[in-house]
Amino acid sequence: MKELEYAILIMMMKNGVIILNVLKKFNCYLIIISMILILSVPVYAKSPNISGASGILMERNSGRILYKNNINKKLPMASTTKIMTALVALENGNLDDIVKIDKNSVGVEGSSIYLYKREKISLEDLLYGLMLRSGNDSAVAIANHIGGSVDNFIKMMNKKAKKIGAYKTNFTNPHGLHNNNHYTTAYDLALITRAAMKNKKFRDICKTKLWVSNREKNKYFYNKNKTLWQYGGGDGVKIGYTRVAGRCLVSSATKDNMQLIAVVLNDYSWFNDCYNLFDYGFKNYTPMVIYSQDQYIRSIPICNGKKGYVPIVAGKDFIIPLTDGEKGKIKTIIKSPENLNAPVSKGQKIGKIEAYLNGNLIGSAPLLTNRDIKEKGTFDKIMDYIKNIF
Incomplete structure (x- = not known):
């Protein structure tokens, strides 16, 4: 009977050490997880106070x-x-x-x-x-x-x-x-x-x-x-x-x-x-380039022009200061006409790019045409007419 009691006692002691080791490891993991969670919480910059009116x-x-x-x-x-x-x-x-x-x-x-x-x-x-x-x-x-x-x-x-x-x-x-x-x-x-x-x-x-x-x-x-x-x-x-x-x-x-x-x-x-x-x-805040000057944006169809389309580009560097948390949240909207009538001059302002953050407008840049498009002459118009017939 005593031998059985000793055996049970030894088993309990061994299990206790094992449990203690597990708890130690578990606490260690808790500490690590807590540190990760703390470090991953976004830190928001405190806005300064001024004494002025x-x-x-x-x-x-x-x-x-x-x-x-x-x-x-x-x-x-x-x-x-x-x-x-x-x-x-x-x-x-x-x-x-x-x-x-x-x-x-x-x-x-x-x-x-x-x-x-x-x-x-x-x-x-x-x-x-x-x-x-x-x-x-x-x-x-x-x-x-x-x-x-x-x-x-x-x-x-x-x-x-x-x-x-x-x-x-x-x-x-x-x-x-x-x-x-x-x-x-x-x-x-x-x-x-x-x-x-x-x-x-x-x-x-x-x-x-x-x-x-x-x-x-x-x-x-x-x-x-x-x-x-x-x-x-x-x-x-x-x-x-x-x-x-x-x-x-x-x-x-x-x-x-x-x-x-x-x-x-x-x-x-x-x-x-x-x-x-x-x-x-x-x-x-750090400056973020939304578009660079002369960067191609899209092409717009030209009516009665010697070329069917004109490329439009950003009229200037479009740079906005952003916090780290704001990066990736910018939405841009291109505002330009569906088509243009010839003639078109290079550098002609025909719209703008707008940047929005959380639904609020925070900046804009002009859109410009990047080449001249001449209007079709009489001969071009006649040839177009003939092509449409045949």
Whole structure:
């Protein structure tokens, strides 16, 4: 009997070791499985917080909004006004123009490049003084030169704003000194900046740290925008401040072939907030090529043409910033006519490609014809008629 009890005890001990080993292995597997599950859970980037009344982060190429906070709230924008002043001047003036300074451009309130009556200065120097030193006197001189008067120049500014799509913006002056009817939104200001940044000379001015003007005195214009020194890849763009508007900043930075525009209005932590927005954008988004410029899209039938079809291509590089989780979820729609009538010219815009993410439009690119198609002549039409008979 005792021998049987010993045998049972030994078996229980052996089974206990086996069970213990199994449990140890099982726990090990549980730990491994838990780690896999934890690592496979998608990590969502935390959206940054800003201290300003409104703010936006926009990718320049596509115009996609990567961050937004009260972006349609109408607010004063102080000297960030001068982005539009510079854009209108660059599109309507000649950099080599020599501007004779009148009394109305002297002694303007606020920031100044210290113009003096009857001074002769180039439009180029005035633009650098406008953007780097935020000269209000420079803004008035530019407005008088380009528009013939400040009032007419303001009309040009407002017309350009509507053309860009900045429908909630109204300018009453070219410099940004406070007026109750002088306002914009973070979204509109990003649109205006995006349009301005397409101009190479504007980009060159914004990223210049020091400009030596062709003047006898007050010739050195140092850029007030600390983005150029403090943030890697910083491109400018413009700072602004009035007591009512608070601290306003439009900044731009470029990394890995992606340029971001950050706008904050009435923000006491203006530079830090813009830098945090940049960090968020560059960390979480990468540019993805949807279509390349001149990439073949499809062919469209031609009526009465010497060729039966014309190929259409993407009119520009179609690149959109995406998070890792968004890649593979883009849907594109080709919007083009079913057919075209000859003649057709190469480069003719005939539609567009639209990209959608989760049902929302996030970008578009034009569609162009990539060759000339001549209309059939009388002889061609006769031959077609004969072929149809026989």
